[in-house]
Amino acid sequence: MKILLVTDAWHPQVNGVTFTWTYITKLLEKEHEIFVLNPYIEGSEHIFKLQGNIPIIRNANYIAEKVFERFKPDKVHISTEGCLGLATRQYCRLNKIPYNTSYYT
Numbered sequence: 001m002k003i004l005l006v007t008d009a010w011h012p013q014v015n016g017v018t019f020t021w022t023y024i025t026k027l028l029e030k031e032h033e034i035f036v037l038n039p040y041i042e043g044s045e046h047i048f049k050l051q052g053n054i055p056i057i058r059n060a061n062y063i064a065e066k067v068f069e070r071f072k073p074d075k076v077h078i079s080t081e082g083c084l085g086l087a088t089r090q091y092c093r094l095n096k097i098p099y100n101t102s103y104y105t
Contacts (some may be wrong), residue, residue, distance in 0.1 A: 004073035007081025010038030
């Protein structure tokens with residue numbers, strides 16, 4: 001199964017979300033193909049960073065669309081809905097693609 005994980009918290013950030021998803025993706029990769037859409041993906045244009053080093057991305061909608069075109073996921077999970085999470089949610093809704101989300105504090 002091809003799983004798209006979307007998170008605005010990823011390496012080089014050091015926080016609980018990054019730690020947890022790094023661990024989970026390593027487990028999932030044993031049986032599934034995983035792609036982590038994160039703020040540091042090639043082509044992302046950072047405008048500035050929020051507290052905790054979470055980047056605001058200018059071209060999040062474009063990046064999300066390109067990932068769907070290339071990866072063609074079977075399942076989509078959006079974690080921590082920042083720029084990329086919101087862009088992915090919008091793309092899924094417009095294209096009637098099922099997804100689920102989680103929120104961490």
